[in-house]
Amino acid sequence: PLIHNRFAYTTLGKTGWRAVFEIHQMIGSIYFRGPTSIKWRVRLPEGWAEISRSWREAHKIITDHLIKTPFGLLRERTISGFNPRDPLSSKTTEFLIKSERDYELYKAYLEVWLRRAEPDFKEISEACRVMGDQGVAQVSIDAAFTDLVKARGVKQAYMDLYLRPRVIKEVLEILWEIKEKEIEAFLDSPSEVLYYDLWGAFGLGPNHFRCFVLPELERAVRLVKQVEGKYIGFYMVGRIKRQLPMVIQHACPDFIEPFELQSDITLRDAKSLYGDRICIMGNFDPVLLAFGTYEDCVKETLRCLSEGMTNGGYVLVTGDEVPANAKLDNLRAIVRTVEKYGRY
Numbered sequence: 001p002l003i004h005n006r007f008a009y010t011t012l013g014k015t016g017w018r019a020v021f022e023i024h025q026m027i028g029s030i031y032f033r034g035p036t037s038i039k040w041r042v043r044l045p046e047g048w049a050e051i052s053r054s055w056r057e058a059h060k061i062i063t064d065h066l067i068k069t070p071f072g073l074l075r076e077r078t079i080s081g082f083n084p085r086d087p088l089s090s091k092t093t094e095f096l097i098k099s100e101r102d103y104e105l106y107k108a109y110l111e112v113w114l115r116r117a118e119p120d121f122k123e124i125s126e127a128c129r130v131m132g133d134q135g136v137a138q139v140s141i142d143a144a145f146t147d148l149v150k151a152r153g154v155k156q157a158y159m160d161l162y163l164r165p166r167v168i169k170e171v172l173e174i175l176w177e178i179k180e181k182e183i184e185a186f187l188d189s190p191s192e193v194l195y196y197d198l199w200g201a202f203g204l205g206p207n208h209f210r211c212f213v214l215p216e217l218e219r220a221v222r223l224v225k226q227v228e229g230k231y232i233g234f235y236m237v238g239r240i241k242r243q244l245p246m247v248i249q250h251a252c253p254d255f256i257e258p259f260e261l262q263s264d265i266t267l268r269d270a271k272s273l274y275g276d277r278i279c280i281m282g283n284f285d286p287v288l289l290a291f292g293t294y295e296d297c298v299k300e301t302l303r304c305l306s307e308g309m310t311n312g313g314y315v316l317v318t319g320d321e322v323p324a325n326a327k328l329d330n331l332r333a334i335v336r337t338v339e340k341y342g343r344y
Contacts (some may be wrong), residue, residue: 001284001331002258002317006088006324015088017127022136027328028335031135032317033195033235033257036127038185039120040112056081067096072105076151087325096151103167106151110174119185128190129253137192139186141218144175145213149200157200161208168212176216183223187230188337193211194224194232196253203236209243217251233257233281237320241265247276258282259317268307273315280308284334289318289326297333305342312344 008019020034042052047070054063061081067074077094081087097106127137142150148171149157160168199332201213217234224232233255234247241264247256256274259267259282267283274280283304288296301316308314316338322331 001027001029001289001322001334002286002320003031003322003331004028004033005035006086007322007326009088010086010324011328017123017137018130021127021131024135027331028339029331031131031137033138033140034135036124036137036139037141038182038189038192040117041120041284042117044116048109048112059084065096065332067105067109069105069108071108072101074105074109076118087114089324092150092153093198095153095156095212097156097232100164100167103171107171107174110178114174114178114181115124117181119188121185121189124189124191136193137191138195139189139191140195140197141179141186142197142199143201144172144179146197146200147175147178148172154200154203155336158203160302161212172212172216176219179216180219180223183220187224187227192229192231194220195235196220196232197235199235199237201236201243202240204243206242206246210246214246214250217247217253221251221253231255233279237263239264244270244274246276249296251301252277255279255281255315257315257317258319261285263319267304271308271310275311279313279315282317282319284316284318286303286318286320286322286326289330290323292330294329294333297330298337301334301337307339309342309344314344326333 003020003023005015008023009015011023012019017034017036021031024031049068051066052063054061059081060079063078063265065076074096075094076096078090078092080090082342083089097103124137124139131137152160183194201209204213224230231254234253235258236243236256236259237258244265256278257278259270271280285300288300304316308316
């Protein structure tokens with residue numbers, strides 16, 4: 001199951017990969033796609049700064065992320081704490097990029113980051129050592145398009161594909177140089193798996209996906225597959241049915257997940273069409289973990305195994321993140337059912 005900080009916090013009162021790994025050990029599952037990544041040290045020149053500050057207003061926590069440049073200020077604002085049952089759930093109310101001028105500031109910041117950022121392998125090395133063969137301490141990277149969407153917002157970024165295609169391409173080119181640097185750091189790290197997050201690309205039609213996303217995916221896979229013992233997978237959600245043929249034909253990662261139930265392709269169809277090319281991961285309905293019974297989770301596990309495990313190449317994973325209010329016994333139902341019926 002894709003356990004992350006939100007469930008770790010409501011269950012143990014703490015976050016981070018150690019907390020997530022502890023929960024996996026409690027239920028007997030394998031750590032994968034948790035909060036592990038390579039940290040970066042960035043020594044910004046005089047006149048530049050990156051600052052985060054938080055304060056409480058009533059029942060909400062407001063956080064501002066500021067990027068100060070000699071040419072102007074970028075500010076992102078998020079709100080969290082509004083749901084007492086899911087305290088870490090957050091919403092971005094103000095994005096870094098709000099105007100054409102902000103794009104120029106953002107590009108200038110990215111160019112400085114590219115020149116001055118240095119990887120710090122201490123945390124990912126410790127995660128690999130502690131987990132051993134009880135987990136996959138993967139390195140997670142957001143795709144260039146995902147970084148763009150997070151800085152601009154989904155709706156505005158999609159509009160800019162039509163209104164500012166030249167600017168979008170310029171930003172993505174700089175972001176790709178950053179992704180290349182991040183991938184090189186992964187290849188130098190002890191981690192074996194690179195988790196490449198394509199969140200934000202879910203609404204792109206084939207033409208825009210082919211133009212703005214696919215070339216990056218091809219380059220990423222090519223870099224990783226040059227090194228023996230290193231693997232790369234894509235996180236793809238939403239309406240991906242028309243994107244998958246391009247991804248499989250031109251990039252062909254080692255795995256794709258999470259094939260959530262809201263996707264426009266079923267697990268059975270994905271396995272039939274692509275199961276001989278890549279590993280299929282996911283599709284278990286995570287809502288059942290919070291609102292279903294133990295028996296519901298057993299039935300859902302058996303459905304996933306029935307649709308996905310024939311001829312190998314399937315890993316049963318939740319169709320996206322385990323909700324904050326999931327029940328531990330329901331998670332154990334997945335593990336116990338897979339141990340009994342999911343062996344080859």
